[in-house]
Amino acid sequence: MRAEMKDISIAVVLLMSLVTVIAVLWTQVLNATLVLIVMWLASLFFWHGKRDILVFVLGAIIGPLAEIILIRFGVWSYALPSFLGIPAWLIVGWGLAFLFINKFAVSIASRRGWK
Secondary structure, three states, X not given: OHHHHXXXXXXXXXXXXXXXXXXXXXXXXXXHHHHHXXXXXXXXXXXXXXXXXXXXXXHHHHHHHHHHHHHHOOOOOOOOOOEOOEOOHHXXXXXXXXXXXXXXXXXXXXXXXXX
């Protein structure tokens, strides 16, 4: 049970950090991207299993791909796009968001005894 609470706490702190970094550095695309890469590398200290890496990679592909498609259809746009209509930090941001939300959900489900 303690391991689940640790994962929940880490996931919440990192998710809030992700939002803060993007909110503060979104206009500095390179800096935001580098900080998010460092966050990902730091998260590997806690979560470095194959599933964790898969979740990150899937998020880094699926999230930006969906955004690129929606941007092409004119749903929204980014003020400082750097790659196919999206900022570079968004790729890492989506990967991190998938990872943190997955860890949060799995930890809560495990704590409640759900499978």
